[in-house]
Amino acid sequence: MSAIISAGLLIVTAGPLLAAEPHRLVLQISDDDPVKMHAVLDVAANVSRHYTGQGEEVDIVVVAFNGGLDMLLADRSPVKERLTGFAKSMPNVSFIACGNTLETLARKEGASPPLLPGVTVVETGVATMMDLAEKHWTIVRP
Numbered sequence: 001m002s003a004i005i006s007a008g009l010l011i012v013t014a015g016p017l018l019a020a021e022p023h024r025l026v027l028q029i030s031d032d033d034p035v036k037m038h039a040v041l042d043v044a045a046n047v048s049r050h051y052t053g054q055g056e057e058v059d060i061v062v063v064a065f066n067g068g069l070d071m072l073l074a075d076r077s078p079v080k081e082r083l084t085g086f087a088k089s090m091p092n093v094s095f096i097a098c099g100n101t102l103e104t105l106a107r108k109e110g111a112s113p114p115l116l117p118g119v120t121v122v123e124t125g126v127a128t129m130m131d132l133a134e135k136h137w138t139i140v141r142p
Helices: 034-053 066-072 080-089 099-109 125-134
Strands: 002-006 009-013 023-029 058-064 093-098 120-122 138-140
Touching: 023 034, 023 066, 023 125, 034 058, 034 066, 034 080, 058 066, 058 125, 066 093, 066 099, 093 099, 093 125, 099 120, 099 125, 120 125, 125 138
Parallel strands: 023 058, 023 138, 058 093, 093 120
Antiparallel strands: 002 009
């Protein structure tokens, strides 16, 4: 405990004042559905604008696996143009591709499909989401 005396007032605090932690959001996309892909991007944009508009930090990660991986593939993403805009206007939003899903596609198609620039690959998308949840990230599936 510490005490501060200011202008004749005694203020007692339980410990040092800490800077607020950033808000942390994981958005899941696992369906090959352009409507759901747009919904994920809408949620990311809305949450980003909400917190940055309040002067608060927010980190947002979109994790794509199963059919949702198409969202991050350079040769077939139905939201490719929007993703390019995100990279420029919302640097607090990042995109993760599931390595297991990529390997499955590579076996099926005979070659690994190209990812959009800036996409990070992890071994297992769901395990990454679990790890983030254990670190107090909020998981939402729009």
